Amino acid sequence: MTVHKLQIIPTDLFSTYLEQVPKSLQKAFDALQDAEISTDTFSFYTSVSSVYSSKIEGEDIELDSYIKHKKFGIEFLPDYTKKIDDLYNAYTFAKSNEINEKNIAEAHKLLSKHIVAKNRQGKLRTQNMYVSTPDGRIEYVAASPFEVETEMKKFYADLSILLKTEMNIEEVFFYASLIHLVFVKIHPWNDGNGRSARLYEKWFLAQKLGEKAWFVQSEKMYYNRHQTYYSNIRLLGLEYPELDYNQALPFLLMLPNAVVNE
Numbered sequence: 001m002t003v004h005k006l007q008i009i010p011t012d013l014f015s016t017y018l019e020q021v022p023k024s025l026q027k028a029f030d031a032l033q034d035a036e037i038s039t040d041t042f043s044f045y046t047s048v049s050s051v052y053s054s055k056i057e058g059e060d061i062e063l064d065s066y067i068k069h070k071k072f073g074i075e076f077l078p079d080y081t082k083k084i085d086d087l088y089n090a091y092t093f094a095k096s097n098e099i100n101e102k103n104i105a106e107a108h109k110l111l112s113k114h115i116v117a118k119n120r121q122g123k124l125r126t127q128n129m130y131v132s133t134p135d136g137r138i139e140y141v142a143a144s145p146f147e148v149e150t151e152m153k154k155f156y157a158d159l160s161i162l163l164k165t166e167m168n169i170e171e172v173f174f175y176a177s178l179i180h181l182v183f184v185k186i187h188p189w190n191d192g193n194g195r196s197a198r199l200y201e202k203w204f205l206a207q208k209l210g211e212k213a214w215f216v217q218s219e220k221m222y223y224n225r226h227q228t229y230y231s232n233i234r235l236l237g238l239e240y241p242e243l244d245y246n247q248a249l250p251f252l253l254m255l256p257n258a259v260v261n262e
Contacts, residue, residue, distance in 0.1 A: 105122035105123075
């Protein structure tokens with residue numbers, strides 16, 4: 001693979017990544033298939049993605065209840081399902097649209113419908129952003145509002161290059177994980193950054209590898225191992241200007257392991 005010089009997405013770890021990525025990745029990916037419960041109007045794995053990505057963010061929702069709601073029309077209190085429905089709609093949108101700047105903003109409008117004010121949906125933030133622990137301790141300081149637009153221009157430029165570059169499956173997974181990680185480190189939205197990053201990771205996979213990518217249960221694995229997930233993200237450092245992507249390997253290996261081991 002020859003990748004033109006990227007502006008913000010790092011490439012240095014690929015040779016080390018290649019030594020450690022599961023050798024059975026292609027075989028495991030090829031074996032993925034849709035669930036029998038899925039229909040033309042209901043996707044089981046989109047439900048899995050939406051539920052577990054939301055649970056990572058603290059939503060009190062169970063997969064079984066959501067399937068009853070989404071497939072069989074069983075009613076729950078609106079507050080129980082509305083944010084998950086919004087994220088489901090964003091995944092559905094991604095399945096039939098290319099991943100690019102315009103559609104990424106549109107997907108955020110969909111998934112953040114009940115998270116941020118309407119005038120901030122799909123709009124870059126204009127204030128400082130901190131990620132805090134449940135006890136109120138700051139664990140990460142994101143890109144400053146004065147950097148966000150410039151950093152996102154670099155992100156979209158790199159994304160465009162990667163989409164045009166021929167890759168094998170290991171390269172696709174490597175860059176999908178980095179898209180997730182770089183985006184969440186910029187943290188460009190007022191809210192919904194984690195949900196967005198996990199969607200864009202899978203969206204890139206699907207763009208490069210086809211619809212089987214939507215059957216990868218990465219969000220479920222990230223939830224089941226959410227302490228490790230967050231720990232691996234934190235390895236890069238406390239503040240955006242000082243991030244060390246040489247520490248990203250444990251995070252990058254989570255996605256291929258979600259295919260091989262889950």
